[in-house]
Amino acid sequence: MKIRPYQNLYIHVPFCNGKCAYCAFYSEPEVKQEAVDAWLCRLELDAKQYAPQSVPLNTVYLGGGTPTAIPPESLERIFKIIGTYFTLAENAEISTECNPESLTEEKAAVLGRCVNRVSMGVQSFNPKFRSLIGRRGGGAGTVERALDLLRSNGIANIGFDLIYALPEQTLDDWVRELETSLGYMPRHISAYSLIIEDGTELAARDFPPEDNELSFRMWQTAQDFLGAHGMPRYEISNYAAEKYECRHNQNVWHGETYLGLGPGACSFDGAVRRTEVPSLARWLKGDAAEQDIIEERKRLSEIFIMGLRTVRGWKKSEFSQFSVLSWREMWSKIIEKQISDGMLKESPDCISPTEKGLAFWNDLAEAYF
The missing domain is CATH 3.80.30.20 (tm_1862 like domain)
Known part of the structure; x- marks a missing residue:
């Protein structure tokens, strides 16, 4: 990414x-x-x-x-x-x-x-x-x-x-x-x-x-x-x-980048997540931040499921900023099952969680990993 x-x-x-x-x-x-x-x-x-x-x-x-x-x-x-x-x-x-x-x-x-x-x-x-x-x-x-x-x-x-x-x-x-x-x-x-x-x-x-x-x-x-x-x-x-x-x-939640400053703060540059050491003393000494580097598909899964924490979910135009593939092209079988199970709902331009999907978001998210 x-x-x-x-x-x-x-x-x-x-x-x-x-x-x-x-x-x-x-x-x-x-x-x-x-x-x-x-x-x-x-x-x-x-x-x-x-x-x-x-x-x-x-x-x-x-x-x-x-x-x-x-x-x-x-x-x-x-x-x-x-x-x-x-x-x-x-x-x-x-x-x-x-x-x-x-x-x-x-x-x-x-x-x-x-x-x-x-x-x-x-x-x-x-x-x-x-x-x-x-x-x-x-x-x-x-x-x-x-x-x-x-x-x-x-x-x-x-x-x-x-x-x-x-x-x-x-x-x-x-x-x-x-x-x-x-x-x-x-x-x-x-x-x-x-x-x-x-x-x-x-x-x-x-x-x-x-x-x-x-x-x-x-x-x-x-x-x-x-x-x-x-x-x-x-x-x-x-x-x-x-x-x-x-x-x-x-x-x-919808994949924008953010800079985190201070001990314990997290940053995301679109590809790598970086977390500063959770200690003021170590942070002041300049101890290195922890780097979270994962493959592109896993990062896209992470971005996708975070958007599904929200009632509005994702618009196609939003998700296409991060991936050349649509969510259907990436996770069609998972999405079909979750729609069938009453966890997700989909329209031509959007995908979003149902009330059940919000209530059991951890279960919903786990399927993408």
Whole structure:
């Protein structure tokens, strides 16, 4: 496959004010200014190195960690680095993750000048469940304050991240979470089933096995409830008001290239996937990134199935940008079986997953490898 210029930018801000009990992402559980400054210096060096390999960026996404855990001056320096070395496309989407308890007036002012989309890590409004997963902050009151700060600085495109299938959580508990969320009028909701990862604090606790049937009912409830309130599902775990889908994720799911900067960040140049070492100390020393080099057919399979995470799936005109062969020419028998099994649906110009295909996406995807 051909190497293409980077179309999107992801920056991993590895700092947090502590480690949540469920979190398996790489982060530093303490904000030390010396470490933040060293990270910013290396970030600038990498931006200078890789920016010439990019076109005007369609999207920028700051994730973590917690981008809003660092001081406002450091947060603003990130955007100065972006502005110095990269060009943004017209109407580029610029997103950041944000924990409501870490947002201050000064940080909200920086975001108001620099971003047009915020994804707020709420996870749960219920104090019982927040405590269970080790989530800091004061729940609804903290969220209200953060929303006021963001909106008063001109940011209207705000979404919530929620977690369901928590230990002891009932379906009624989950409905109340959705009702509370909609009361704050977000434009986007990401709802993820709790996965207890090895190495996390939750993994060391003696929780009963996940109730898969209840988890599935919660997944369906999110679709039905949010869809009835003008926020239909557009990806397995994501819901949005019209025109408020996360463009960064849509681009990644549909094969666009992206540059990842920071420890643990992943890049894709159209052929090779590169993942930076998930350690601030090793990344600062310059340890080499891991290269994921696979044959072209497997890479095309990977791109194809990622697009099938979305409700809209693929248009022929989109997929033809990556392959001279159509999806039928590459995987006709698999596609026929999955249509017969009720996992996929196809029209002359499109292919997309059914609700069953979304629910059992792992099974759907496995067939292509």
